[in-house]
Amino acid sequence: MGTVTPRPQPGNPKPRLFRLAEHQAIINRMGFNNDGVEALCERLAHVRYRGILGVNIGKNFDTPIEQAVDDYLLCLDKTYPVASYIAINISSPNTKNLRQLQGVSELDALLGALKSRQTALADQYGNYVPIVLKIAPDLDTGQINNIADALRRHRIDAVIATNTTLGREGVEKSPLAAEAGGLSGSPLFEKSTAVIRSLAQALAGELPIIAAGGITSGKRARAKLEAGATLVQIYSGLIYSGPQLVAECVEATNM
Template sequence: MLYNLLRPLFFLLDPETAHTVTLRSLDLLRQVRLAARQPVACEPTTVMGLTFPNPVGLAAGLDKNGAYLDALATLDFGFIEIGTVTPRPQPGNPRPRLFRIPEAQAIINRMGFNNAGVDKLLINVANARFQGILGINIGKNADTPLVNAVDDYLICLRKVYHIASYITVNISSPNTAGLRQLQQATELDKLLQLLKNEQTRLTDQHSRYTPLVIKISPDLESPQIEQIAQLLIKHRMDGVIATNTTLSRDGVGNFQHNSESGGLSGMPLATRSNTVIKLLAGHLQGAVPIIGVGGIVQPADAQAKIAAGASLVQLYSGLVYQGPKLVTETVRTLCGKPIHD
Protein backbone atom coordinates (compact mmCIF):
# COMPACT_ATOMS: atom_id res chain seq x y z
CA MET A 1 0.00 0.00 0.00
CA LEU A 2 2.85 2.38 0.82
CA TYR A 3 4.39 1.79 -2.60
CA ASN A 4 1.06 2.52 -4.31
CA LEU A 5 0.97 5.87 -2.54
CA LEU A 6 4.57 6.72 -3.38
CA ARG A 7 4.68 5.43 -6.96
CA PRO A 8 3.31 8.64 -8.54
CA LEU A 9 6.12 10.54 -6.80
CA PHE A 10 8.73 8.03 -7.96
CA PHE A 11 7.40 8.33 -11.51
CA LEU A 12 8.01 12.08 -11.43
CA LEU A 13 11.72 11.25 -11.20
CA ASP A 14 13.74 9.95 -14.11
CA PRO A 15 13.74 6.13 -13.97
CA GLU A 16 17.36 5.69 -12.92
CA THR A 17 17.06 8.20 -10.08
CA ALA A 18 13.79 6.61 -8.99
CA HIS A 19 15.51 3.22 -8.97
CA THR A 20 18.16 4.47 -6.53
CA VAL A 21 15.67 6.34 -4.36
CA THR A 22 13.45 3.26 -4.09
CA LEU A 23 16.30 1.03 -2.95
CA ARG A 24 17.54 3.59 -0.46
CA SER A 25 14.02 4.05 0.90
CA LEU A 26 13.62 0.31 1.36
CA ASP A 27 16.95 0.19 3.15
CA LEU A 28 15.91 3.06 5.41
CA LEU A 29 12.68 1.26 6.30
CA ARG A 30 14.77 -1.80 7.17
CA GLN A 31 17.07 0.22 9.40
CA VAL A 32 14.18 1.73 11.37
CA ARG A 33 12.58 -1.74 11.48
CA LEU A 34 9.47 -0.76 9.51
CA ALA A 35 10.16 -3.30 6.78
CA ALA A 36 10.13 -6.41 8.97
CA ARG A 37 7.42 -8.91 8.05
CA GLN A 38 6.37 -12.49 8.60
CA PRO A 39 7.44 -14.47 5.53
CA VAL A 40 4.81 -16.41 3.61
CA ALA A 41 4.88 -20.06 4.65
CA CYS A 42 5.72 -22.28 1.71
CA GLU A 43 6.85 -25.84 1.05
CA PRO A 44 10.57 -25.57 0.20
CA THR A 45 11.63 -26.63 -3.28
CA THR A 46 14.96 -28.20 -4.18
CA VAL A 47 16.54 -27.14 -7.48
CA MET A 48 20.21 -27.46 -8.52
CA GLY A 49 20.86 -29.15 -5.18
CA LEU A 50 19.76 -25.98 -3.35
CA THR A 51 16.73 -25.72 -1.09
CA PHE A 52 14.68 -22.62 -1.89
CA PRO A 53 12.21 -21.42 0.77
CA ASN A 54 9.90 -20.45 -2.08
CA PRO A 55 10.22 -20.43 -5.90
CA VAL A 56 10.08 -16.64 -6.43
CA GLY A 57 13.38 -14.81 -6.85
CA LEU A 58 14.71 -11.39 -7.75
CA ALA A 59 16.30 -11.18 -11.19
CA ALA A 60 19.72 -9.66 -11.73
CA GLY A 61 19.91 -5.98 -12.57
CA LEU A 62 18.05 -4.42 -9.66
CA ASP A 63 21.01 -4.61 -7.27
CA LYS A 64 24.09 -4.81 -9.48
CA ASN A 65 26.64 -4.39 -6.70
CA GLY A 66 24.96 -6.30 -3.88
CA ALA A 67 24.63 -3.07 -1.92
CA TYR A 68 21.01 -3.61 -0.84
CA LEU A 69 20.91 -7.30 0.00
CA ASP A 70 19.59 -6.81 3.53
CA ALA A 71 16.91 -4.39 2.34
CA LEU A 72 15.73 -6.75 -0.41
CA ALA A 73 15.71 -9.62 2.09
CA THR A 74 12.84 -7.89 3.93
CA LEU A 75 10.61 -8.78 0.97
CA ASP A 76 9.26 -12.29 0.38
CA PHE A 77 11.85 -13.45 -2.16
CA GLY A 78 12.94 -17.07 -1.96
CA PHE A 79 16.28 -16.11 -3.50
CA ILE A 80 18.10 -13.01 -4.70
CA GLU A 81 20.35 -12.63 -7.73
CA ILE A 82 22.75 -9.69 -7.87
CA GLY A 83 24.87 -8.34 -10.74
CA THR A 84 25.62 -8.31 -13.58
CA VAL A 85 29.16 -7.72 -12.27
CA THR A 86 32.33 -7.44 -14.35
CA PRO A 87 36.01 -7.87 -13.41
CA ARG A 88 36.67 -4.12 -13.49
CA PRO A 89 34.35 -1.22 -12.62
CA GLN A 90 32.66 0.40 -15.60
CA PRO A 91 30.19 3.27 -15.96
CA GLY A 92 27.96 1.63 -18.55
CA ASN A 93 26.34 3.49 -21.39
CA PRO A 94 25.63 7.24 -21.33
CA ARG A 95 22.45 8.49 -19.66
CA PRO A 96 19.55 8.51 -20.28
CA ARG A 97 19.58 4.73 -20.61
CA LEU A 98 16.44 3.59 -18.78
CA PHE A 99 12.91 4.28 -20.03
CA ARG A 100 9.46 3.45 -18.69
CA ILE A 101 6.53 2.61 -20.95
CA PRO A 102 3.67 2.61 -18.42
CA GLU A 103 0.94 1.95 -20.99
CA ALA A 104 2.49 -1.46 -21.63
CA GLN A 105 3.95 -2.04 -18.14
CA ALA A 106 7.30 -2.25 -19.89
CA ILE A 107 10.84 -0.93 -19.56
CA ILE A 108 13.58 -0.38 -22.11
CA ASN A 109 17.13 -0.29 -20.80
CA ARG A 110 20.56 0.06 -22.32
CA MET A 111 22.47 0.22 -19.05
CA GLY A 112 25.54 -1.63 -20.35
CA PHE A 113 26.63 -3.55 -17.24
CA ASN A 114 27.25 -0.43 -15.15
CA ASN A 115 28.75 -1.70 -11.91
CA ALA A 116 31.48 -1.06 -9.35
CA GLY A 117 33.46 -4.19 -10.23
CA VAL A 118 33.61 -7.65 -8.68
CA ASP A 119 35.89 -6.64 -5.79
CA LYS A 120 33.35 -4.09 -4.56
CA LEU A 121 30.58 -6.63 -4.83
CA LEU A 122 32.60 -9.02 -2.66
CA ILE A 123 32.96 -6.35 0.02
CA ASN A 124 29.23 -5.59 -0.03
CA VAL A 125 28.27 -9.25 0.27
CA ALA A 126 30.74 -9.76 3.13
CA ASN A 127 29.22 -6.80 4.99
CA ALA A 128 25.62 -7.96 4.53
CA ARG A 129 23.75 -10.07 7.05
CA PHE A 130 21.81 -11.87 4.32
CA GLN A 131 22.02 -15.65 4.71
CA GLY A 132 19.58 -16.74 2.01
CA ILE A 133 20.18 -18.18 -1.43
CA LEU A 134 22.36 -15.75 -3.38
CA GLY A 135 22.87 -15.85 -7.11
CA ILE A 136 25.70 -13.80 -8.60
CA ASN A 137 25.42 -12.83 -12.26
CA ILE A 138 28.74 -12.35 -14.07
CA GLY A 139 29.65 -10.70 -17.38
CA LYS A 140 32.50 -9.29 -19.39
CA ASN A 141 33.80 -5.72 -19.48
CA ALA A 142 32.71 -3.74 -22.51
CA ASP A 143 36.28 -3.09 -23.63
CA THR A 144 37.32 -6.74 -23.41
CA PRO A 145 37.49 -8.18 -26.96
CA LEU A 146 34.97 -10.93 -27.55
CA VAL A 147 37.76 -13.42 -28.25
CA ASN A 148 38.95 -12.82 -24.66
CA ALA A 149 35.50 -12.84 -23.08
CA VAL A 150 36.11 -16.16 -21.34
CA ASP A 151 38.97 -14.57 -19.39
CA ASP A 152 36.56 -12.09 -17.81
CA TYR A 153 34.06 -14.80 -16.95
CA LEU A 154 36.80 -16.91 -15.37
CA ILE A 155 38.07 -13.97 -13.30
CA CYS A 156 34.61 -13.36 -11.88
CA LEU A 157 33.90 -17.07 -11.45
CA ARG A 158 37.03 -17.54 -9.35
CA LYS A 159 36.35 -14.49 -7.19
CA VAL A 160 32.70 -15.17 -6.35
CA TYR A 161 32.72 -18.97 -6.28
CA HIS A 162 33.07 -19.29 -2.51
CA ILE A 163 30.29 -16.86 -1.59
CA ALA A 164 27.64 -17.53 -4.26
CA SER A 165 24.86 -20.09 -3.88
CA TYR A 166 24.87 -20.27 -7.67
CA ILE A 167 26.56 -18.30 -10.46
CA THR A 168 24.82 -17.03 -13.59
CA VAL A 169 26.84 -16.51 -16.77
CA ASN A 170 25.26 -13.65 -18.70
CA ILE A 171 25.84 -14.16 -22.43
CA SER A 172 22.56 -12.63 -23.56
CA SER A 173 22.46 -8.92 -22.70
CA PRO A 174 21.77 -6.88 -25.85
CA ASN A 175 23.60 -3.87 -24.38
CA THR A 176 27.21 -5.09 -24.61
CA ALA A 177 28.39 -5.14 -28.21
CA GLY A 178 28.81 -8.65 -29.61
CA LEU A 179 27.95 -10.44 -26.36
CA ARG A 180 25.09 -12.46 -27.81
CA GLN A 181 27.50 -13.99 -30.30
CA LEU A 182 28.59 -16.22 -27.41
CA GLN A 183 25.24 -18.03 -27.74
CA GLN A 184 26.27 -19.40 -31.14
CA ALA A 185 26.97 -23.13 -31.03
CA THR A 186 30.73 -23.08 -31.65
CA GLU A 187 31.45 -20.24 -29.23
CA LEU A 188 29.09 -21.59 -26.58
CA ASP A 189 30.57 -25.09 -26.76
CA LYS A 190 34.04 -23.73 -26.04
CA LEU A 191 32.84 -21.37 -23.31
CA LEU A 192 30.85 -24.01 -21.45
CA GLN A 193 33.74 -26.48 -21.55
CA LEU A 194 36.15 -23.95 -20.07
CA LEU A 195 33.65 -22.88 -17.40
CA LYS A 196 32.88 -26.47 -16.45
CA ASN A 197 36.57 -27.31 -16.18
CA GLU A 198 37.10 -24.32 -13.89
CA GLN A 199 34.05 -25.21 -11.82
CA THR A 200 35.55 -28.67 -11.24
CA ARG A 201 38.87 -27.16 -10.17
CA LEU A 202 37.20 -24.65 -7.86
CA THR A 203 35.05 -27.37 -6.31
CA ASP A 204 38.19 -29.18 -5.27
CA GLN A 205 39.86 -25.97 -4.08
CA HIS A 206 36.95 -24.79 -1.92
CA SER A 207 35.46 -28.18 -1.03
CA ARG A 208 32.05 -27.00 -2.15
CA TYR A 209 30.01 -27.24 -5.34
CA THR A 210 28.55 -23.99 -6.67
CA PRO A 211 26.04 -24.52 -9.50
CA LEU A 212 26.58 -22.79 -12.86
CA VAL A 213 23.63 -21.28 -14.72
CA ILE A 214 23.49 -19.80 -18.24
CA LYS A 215 21.18 -16.87 -19.05
CA ILE A 216 19.87 -16.82 -22.62
CA SER A 217 18.08 -14.42 -24.94
CA PRO A 218 14.39 -14.48 -25.91
CA ASP A 219 15.36 -13.61 -29.49
CA LEU A 220 16.74 -17.05 -30.37
CA GLU A 221 15.22 -19.09 -33.19
CA SER A 222 13.95 -22.61 -32.51
CA PRO A 223 17.04 -24.38 -33.98
CA GLN A 224 19.32 -22.25 -31.79
CA ILE A 225 17.30 -23.13 -28.70
CA GLU A 226 17.65 -26.82 -29.52
CA GLN A 227 21.43 -26.44 -30.00
CA ILE A 228 21.76 -24.61 -26.69
CA ALA A 229 19.74 -27.28 -24.91
CA GLN A 230 22.03 -29.98 -26.31
CA LEU A 231 25.11 -28.09 -25.16
CA LEU A 232 23.69 -27.51 -21.68
CA ILE A 233 23.18 -31.25 -21.35
CA LYS A 234 26.55 -32.10 -22.90
CA HIS A 235 28.46 -29.87 -20.47
CA ARG A 236 26.28 -30.75 -17.47
CA MET A 237 25.23 -27.20 -16.74
CA ASP A 238 23.24 -26.86 -13.54
CA GLY A 239 20.54 -24.51 -14.79
CA VAL A 240 19.38 -22.08 -17.46
CA ILE A 241 17.61 -18.74 -17.07
CA ALA A 242 15.08 -17.93 -19.76
CA THR A 243 15.06 -15.12 -20.63
CA ASN A 244 16.96 -11.86 -20.79
CA THR A 245 15.47 -8.73 -22.40
CA THR A 246 14.38 -8.59 -26.05
CA LEU A 247 15.27 -6.39 -29.02
CA SER A 248 11.73 -6.80 -30.32
CA ARG A 249 9.28 -3.94 -29.90
CA ASP A 250 6.15 -6.05 -30.17
CA GLY A 251 3.60 -4.92 -27.64
CA VAL A 252 4.74 -1.33 -27.18
CA GLY A 253 2.94 0.12 -30.20
CA ASN A 254 3.54 3.81 -30.74
CA PHE A 255 3.99 4.64 -27.08
CA GLN A 256 6.61 7.16 -26.02
CA HIS A 257 10.16 5.72 -25.90
CA ASN A 258 9.23 2.69 -28.03
CA SER A 259 12.04 3.50 -30.46
CA GLU A 260 14.79 3.78 -27.85
CA SER A 261 17.60 1.28 -28.32
CA GLY A 262 18.18 -1.40 -25.70
CA GLY A 263 16.46 -4.42 -24.24
CA LEU A 264 12.72 -4.48 -23.65
CA SER A 265 11.35 -6.11 -20.50
CA GLY A 266 8.01 -6.22 -18.76
CA MET A 267 4.60 -7.41 -19.91
CA PRO A 268 5.33 -7.48 -23.68
CA LEU A 269 8.10 -10.02 -23.07
CA ALA A 270 5.88 -12.61 -21.38
CA THR A 271 4.68 -14.55 -24.42
CA ARG A 272 8.11 -14.86 -26.05
CA SER A 273 9.77 -15.79 -22.77
CA ASN A 274 7.18 -18.52 -22.18
CA THR A 275 7.71 -19.84 -25.71
CA VAL A 276 11.45 -20.16 -25.11
CA ILE A 277 10.84 -21.88 -21.76
CA LYS A 278 8.45 -24.37 -23.36
CA LEU A 279 10.87 -25.15 -26.21
CA LEU A 280 13.76 -25.55 -23.78
CA ALA A 281 11.75 -27.81 -21.51
CA GLY A 282 10.86 -30.00 -24.45
CA HIS A 283 14.51 -30.45 -25.42
CA LEU A 284 15.94 -30.69 -21.90
CA GLN A 285 13.40 -33.22 -20.60
CA GLY A 286 14.23 -32.34 -17.01
CA ALA A 287 18.00 -32.78 -17.43
CA VAL A 288 18.63 -29.09 -16.68
CA PRO A 289 16.22 -26.99 -14.56
CA ILE A 290 14.83 -23.75 -15.96
CA ILE A 291 14.42 -20.44 -14.14
CA GLY A 292 11.70 -18.42 -15.85
CA VAL A 293 11.87 -14.64 -16.07
CA GLY A 294 10.34 -12.03 -18.33
CA GLY A 295 6.95 -10.34 -18.22
CA ILE A 296 5.69 -11.30 -14.76
CA VAL A 297 3.40 -8.43 -13.76
CA GLN A 298 0.79 -10.54 -11.94
CA PRO A 299 0.86 -13.92 -10.19
CA ALA A 300 -0.84 -15.65 -13.13
CA ASP A 301 2.19 -14.78 -15.27
CA ALA A 302 4.41 -16.73 -12.89
CA GLN A 303 2.00 -19.67 -13.00
CA ALA A 304 2.28 -19.63 -16.81
CA LYS A 305 6.06 -19.95 -16.59
CA ILE A 306 5.81 -22.91 -14.22
CA ALA A 307 3.27 -24.50 -16.56
CA ALA A 308 5.65 -23.95 -19.49
CA GLY A 309 8.39 -25.88 -17.69
CA ALA A 310 10.17 -23.54 -15.26
CA SER A 311 11.07 -24.76 -11.78
CA LEU A 312 11.66 -21.27 -10.38
CA VAL A 313 10.73 -17.74 -11.47
CA GLN A 314 12.30 -14.30 -11.13
CA LEU A 315 10.79 -10.81 -11.01
CA TYR A 316 12.13 -7.42 -11.98
CA SER A 317 10.23 -5.01 -14.24
CA GLY A 318 6.88 -5.93 -12.73
CA LEU A 319 8.16 -4.59 -9.40
CA VAL A 320 8.43 -1.11 -10.91
CA TYR A 321 4.70 -1.07 -11.66
CA GLN A 322 3.27 -3.28 -8.91
CA GLY A 323 5.72 -2.80 -6.04
CA PRO A 324 6.54 -5.35 -3.28
CA LYS A 325 2.99 -6.72 -3.23
CA LEU A 326 3.83 -8.51 -6.49
CA VAL A 327 6.41 -10.61 -4.64
CA THR A 328 4.07 -11.57 -1.82
CA GLU A 329 1.09 -12.30 -4.06
CA THR A 330 3.19 -14.37 -6.44
CA VAL A 331 4.66 -16.39 -3.59
CA ARG A 332 1.21 -16.96 -2.14
CA THR A 333 -0.16 -18.06 -5.49
CA LEU A 334 2.65 -20.47 -6.31
CA CYS A 335 2.63 -21.83 -2.78
CA GLY A 336 -1.13 -22.41 -2.78
CA LYS A 337 -1.92 -19.74 -0.21
CA PRO A 338 -4.83 -17.28 -0.49
CA ILE A 339 -3.67 -13.81 -1.53
CA HIS A 340 -5.97 -12.21 1.02
CA ASP A 341 -6.21 -13.92 4.39
Protein backbone atom coordinates in the same frame (compact mmCIF):
# COMPACT_ATOMS: atom_id res chain seq x y z
CA MET B 1 23.48 -9.26 -7.97
CA GLY B 2 25.12 -7.96 -11.12
CA THR B 3 25.89 -8.11 -13.88
CA VAL B 4 29.41 -7.62 -12.56
CA THR B 5 32.50 -7.36 -14.78
CA PRO B 6 36.21 -7.87 -13.99
CA ARG B 7 37.06 -4.15 -14.07
CA PRO B 8 34.83 -1.22 -13.00
CA GLN B 9 33.02 0.50 -15.89
CA PRO B 10 30.57 3.42 -16.07
CA GLY B 11 27.98 1.85 -18.40
CA ASN B 12 26.26 3.84 -21.14
CA PRO B 13 25.63 7.59 -20.95
CA LYS B 14 22.34 8.67 -19.36
CA PRO B 15 19.47 8.59 -20.09
CA ARG B 16 19.69 4.80 -20.35
CA LEU B 17 16.49 3.59 -18.68
CA PHE B 18 12.96 4.37 -19.89
CA ARG B 19 9.63 3.53 -18.28
CA LEU B 20 6.79 2.67 -20.64
CA ALA B 21 4.31 2.82 -17.79
CA GLU B 22 1.15 2.37 -19.90
CA HIS B 23 2.60 -1.00 -21.01
CA GLN B 24 4.11 -2.00 -17.64
CA ALA B 25 7.37 -2.19 -19.56
CA ILE B 26 10.92 -0.88 -19.40
CA ILE B 27 13.57 -0.29 -22.04
CA ASN B 28 17.09 -0.23 -20.64
CA ARG B 29 20.57 0.10 -22.07
CA MET B 30 22.44 0.36 -18.77
CA GLY B 31 25.52 -1.42 -20.19
CA PHE B 32 26.76 -3.20 -17.03
CA ASN B 33 27.51 -0.09 -14.96
CA ASN B 34 29.34 -1.52 -11.95
CA ASP B 35 32.31 -1.03 -9.62
CA GLY B 36 34.03 -4.24 -10.70
CA VAL B 37 34.10 -7.72 -9.23
CA GLU B 38 36.57 -6.91 -6.41
CA ALA B 39 34.28 -4.18 -5.05
CA LEU B 40 31.26 -6.50 -5.25
CA CYS B 41 33.03 -9.25 -3.31
CA GLU B 42 34.27 -6.79 -0.71
CA ARG B 43 30.68 -5.57 -0.18
CA LEU B 44 29.25 -9.10 -0.06
CA ALA B 45 31.81 -10.11 2.57
CA HIS B 46 30.02 -7.73 4.99
CA VAL B 47 26.45 -8.67 4.12
CA ARG B 48 24.51 -10.58 6.76
CA TYR B 49 21.83 -11.86 4.33
CA ARG B 50 21.57 -15.64 4.58
CA GLY B 51 19.14 -16.33 1.71
CA ILE B 52 19.95 -17.49 -1.80
CA LEU B 53 22.34 -15.03 -3.40
CA GLY B 54 22.88 -15.40 -7.14
CA VAL B 55 25.70 -13.42 -8.72
CA ASN B 56 25.43 -12.62 -12.42
CA ILE B 57 28.74 -12.26 -14.27
CA GLY B 58 29.69 -10.73 -17.63
CA LYS B 59 32.53 -9.28 -19.63
CA ASN B 60 33.84 -5.71 -19.79
CA PHE B 61 32.56 -3.70 -22.76
CA ASP B 62 36.11 -3.27 -24.09
CA THR B 63 37.27 -6.88 -23.76
CA PRO B 64 37.44 -8.33 -27.29
CA ILE B 65 34.81 -11.02 -27.76
CA GLU B 66 37.57 -13.56 -28.56
CA GLN B 67 38.87 -13.04 -25.00
CA ALA B 68 35.47 -13.09 -23.29
CA VAL B 69 36.13 -16.50 -21.69
CA ASP B 70 38.94 -14.97 -19.61
CA ASP B 71 36.57 -12.34 -18.16
CA TYR B 72 34.01 -14.98 -17.17
CA LEU B 73 36.68 -17.21 -15.61
CA LEU B 74 38.07 -14.31 -13.60
CA CYS B 75 34.60 -13.38 -12.32
CA LEU B 76 33.85 -17.03 -11.54
CA ASP B 77 37.06 -17.33 -9.49
CA LYS B 78 36.32 -14.18 -7.47
CA THR B 79 32.60 -14.67 -6.87
CA TYR B 80 32.73 -18.42 -6.19
CA PRO B 81 33.26 -18.12 -2.40
CA VAL B 82 30.48 -15.53 -1.92
CA ALA B 83 27.69 -16.78 -4.21
CA SER B 84 24.93 -19.39 -3.78
CA TYR B 85 24.90 -19.73 -7.56
CA ILE B 86 26.60 -17.93 -10.44
CA ALA B 87 24.68 -16.81 -13.53
CA ILE B 88 26.56 -16.51 -16.81
CA ASN B 89 25.14 -13.58 -18.76
CA ILE B 90 25.60 -14.03 -22.51
CA SER B 91 22.28 -12.44 -23.36
CA SER B 92 22.39 -8.73 -22.58
CA PRO B 93 21.66 -6.74 -25.75
CA ASN B 94 23.66 -3.77 -24.41
CA THR B 95 27.20 -5.12 -24.70
CA LYS B 96 28.38 -5.28 -28.31
CA ASN B 97 28.64 -8.84 -29.71
CA LEU B 98 27.84 -10.45 -26.33
CA ARG B 99 25.00 -12.53 -27.76
CA GLN B 100 27.47 -14.10 -30.24
CA LEU B 101 28.52 -16.27 -27.28
CA GLN B 102 25.22 -18.13 -27.73
CA GLY B 103 26.59 -19.53 -31.03
CA VAL B 104 27.45 -23.25 -31.13
CA SER B 105 31.27 -23.11 -31.11
CA GLU B 106 31.52 -20.05 -28.84
CA LEU B 107 29.13 -21.60 -26.31
CA ASP B 108 30.93 -24.92 -26.39
CA ALA B 109 34.26 -23.23 -25.58
CA LEU B 110 32.75 -21.01 -22.87
CA LEU B 111 30.79 -23.73 -21.07
CA GLY B 112 33.68 -26.19 -21.30
CA ALA B 113 36.04 -23.70 -19.67
CA LEU B 114 33.54 -22.73 -16.97
CA LYS B 115 32.68 -26.34 -16.11
CA SER B 116 36.28 -27.39 -15.66
CA ARG B 117 37.01 -24.31 -13.53
CA GLN B 118 33.88 -24.99 -11.44
CA THR B 119 35.12 -28.54 -10.82
CA ALA B 120 38.51 -27.23 -9.64
CA LEU B 121 36.90 -24.56 -7.42
CA ALA B 122 34.49 -27.09 -5.87
CA ASP B 123 37.50 -29.17 -4.94
CA GLN B 124 39.45 -26.18 -3.61
CA TYR B 125 36.61 -24.84 -1.42
CA GLY B 126 34.92 -28.16 -0.64
CA ASN B 127 31.69 -26.52 -1.79
CA TYR B 128 29.80 -27.02 -5.07
CA VAL B 129 28.36 -23.71 -6.36
CA PRO B 130 25.93 -24.20 -9.29
CA ILE B 131 26.47 -22.45 -12.62
CA VAL B 132 23.42 -21.17 -14.47
CA LEU B 133 23.30 -19.89 -18.06
CA LYS B 134 21.11 -16.87 -18.85
CA ILE B 135 19.81 -16.74 -22.41
CA ALA B 136 18.02 -14.26 -24.68
CA PRO B 137 14.39 -14.44 -25.82
CA ASP B 138 15.39 -13.60 -29.41
CA LEU B 139 16.26 -17.17 -30.46
CA ASP B 140 14.64 -19.55 -32.95
CA THR B 141 13.92 -23.22 -32.19
CA GLY B 142 17.13 -24.40 -33.84
CA GLN B 143 19.21 -22.09 -31.67
CA ILE B 144 17.32 -23.13 -28.54
CA ASN B 145 17.93 -26.81 -29.35
CA ASN B 146 21.65 -26.15 -29.83
CA ILE B 147 21.84 -24.35 -26.49
CA ALA B 148 19.95 -27.18 -24.78
CA ASP B 149 22.44 -29.71 -26.23
CA ALA B 150 25.38 -27.67 -24.93
CA LEU B 151 23.80 -27.33 -21.47
CA ARG B 152 23.36 -31.09 -21.21
CA ARG B 153 26.75 -31.95 -22.67
CA HIS B 154 28.59 -29.67 -20.24
CA ARG B 155 26.38 -30.58 -17.26
CA ILE B 156 25.42 -26.96 -16.56
CA ASP B 157 23.24 -26.75 -13.45
CA ALA B 158 20.31 -24.64 -14.70
CA VAL B 159 19.21 -22.10 -17.29
CA ILE B 160 17.52 -18.70 -16.87
CA ALA B 161 15.05 -17.88 -19.67
CA THR B 162 15.07 -15.03 -20.47
CA ASN B 163 16.86 -11.71 -20.59
CA THR B 164 15.32 -8.61 -22.27
CA THR B 165 14.28 -8.54 -25.95
CA LEU B 166 15.42 -6.42 -28.87
CA GLY B 167 11.87 -6.76 -30.26
CA ARG B 168 9.24 -4.08 -29.80
CA GLU B 169 6.07 -6.15 -30.24
CA GLY B 170 3.26 -4.68 -28.19
CA VAL B 171 4.85 -1.26 -27.65
CA GLU B 172 5.09 -0.09 -31.28
CA LYS B 173 2.98 3.00 -30.62
CA SER B 174 4.99 4.21 -27.63
CA PRO B 175 7.12 7.30 -28.26
CA LEU B 176 9.90 5.48 -26.41
CA ALA B 177 9.80 2.35 -28.61
CA ALA B 178 12.65 3.68 -30.76
CA GLU B 179 15.03 3.95 -27.79
CA ALA B 180 17.91 1.46 -28.12
CA GLY B 181 18.10 -1.27 -25.48
CA GLY B 182 16.34 -4.32 -24.13
CA LEU B 183 12.59 -4.39 -23.54
CA SER B 184 11.32 -6.05 -20.36
CA GLY B 185 8.06 -6.30 -18.45
CA SER B 186 4.58 -7.20 -19.59
CA PRO B 187 5.14 -7.25 -23.40
CA LEU B 188 8.02 -9.75 -22.99
CA PHE B 189 5.82 -12.38 -21.37
CA GLU B 190 4.71 -14.42 -24.41
CA LYS B 191 8.07 -14.41 -26.13
CA SER B 192 10.01 -15.57 -23.08
CA THR B 193 7.37 -18.17 -22.19
CA ALA B 194 7.66 -19.62 -25.71
CA VAL B 195 11.42 -20.02 -25.13
CA ILE B 196 10.67 -21.92 -21.90
CA ARG B 197 8.30 -24.25 -23.75
CA SER B 198 10.91 -25.09 -26.42
CA LEU B 199 13.66 -25.45 -23.85
CA ALA B 200 11.56 -27.72 -21.65
CA GLN B 201 10.98 -30.01 -24.59
CA ALA B 202 14.65 -30.07 -25.57
CA LEU B 203 15.94 -30.54 -22.01
CA ALA B 204 13.44 -33.25 -21.09
CA GLY B 205 13.76 -32.44 -17.39
CA GLU B 206 17.52 -32.92 -17.30
CA LEU B 207 18.15 -29.50 -15.77
CA PRO B 208 15.87 -26.90 -14.18
CA ILE B 209 14.59 -23.81 -15.99
CA ILE B 210 14.38 -20.51 -14.09
CA ALA B 211 11.76 -18.25 -15.69
CA ALA B 212 12.18 -14.50 -16.12
CA GLY B 213 10.26 -12.18 -18.42
CA GLY B 214 7.01 -10.33 -18.03
CA ILE B 215 5.82 -11.79 -14.74
CA THR B 216 3.36 -9.11 -13.66
CA SER B 217 0.86 -11.27 -11.76
CA GLY B 218 0.55 -14.51 -9.84
CA LYS B 219 -1.30 -15.99 -12.79
CA ARG B 220 1.68 -15.31 -15.04
CA ALA B 221 4.10 -16.84 -12.53
CA ARG B 222 1.95 -19.95 -12.59
CA ALA B 223 1.92 -19.95 -16.41
CA LYS B 224 5.74 -20.04 -16.37
CA LEU B 225 5.67 -23.18 -14.22
CA GLU B 226 3.05 -24.71 -16.51
CA ALA B 227 5.35 -23.97 -19.47
CA GLY B 228 8.12 -26.01 -17.82
CA ALA B 229 9.95 -23.74 -15.36
CA THR B 230 10.66 -24.71 -11.76
CA LEU B 231 11.55 -21.28 -10.38
CA VAL B 232 10.67 -17.71 -11.32
CA GLN B 233 12.44 -14.35 -11.13
CA ILE B 234 10.78 -10.93 -11.19
CA TYR B 235 12.33 -7.60 -12.15
CA SER B 236 10.09 -5.14 -14.03
CA GLY B 237 6.94 -6.44 -12.34
CA LEU B 238 8.45 -5.56 -8.98
CA ILE B 239 9.05 -2.00 -10.18
CA TYR B 240 5.39 -1.51 -11.19
CA SER B 241 3.63 -3.60 -8.54
CA GLY B 242 5.98 -3.56 -5.56
CA PRO B 243 6.76 -6.40 -3.17
CA GLN B 244 3.15 -7.61 -2.79
CA LEU B 245 3.64 -9.19 -6.22
CA VAL B 246 5.96 -11.71 -4.56
CA ALA B 247 3.23 -12.79 -2.14
CA GLU B 248 0.76 -13.00 -5.03
CA CYS B 249 3.15 -15.25 -7.00
CA VAL B 250 3.76 -17.52 -4.02
CA GLU B 251 0.01 -17.83 -3.50
CA ALA B 252 -0.73 -18.54 -7.17
CA THR B 253 2.05 -21.11 -7.61
CA ASN B 254 1.29 -23.09 -4.48
CA MET B 255 0.12 -25.99 -6.60
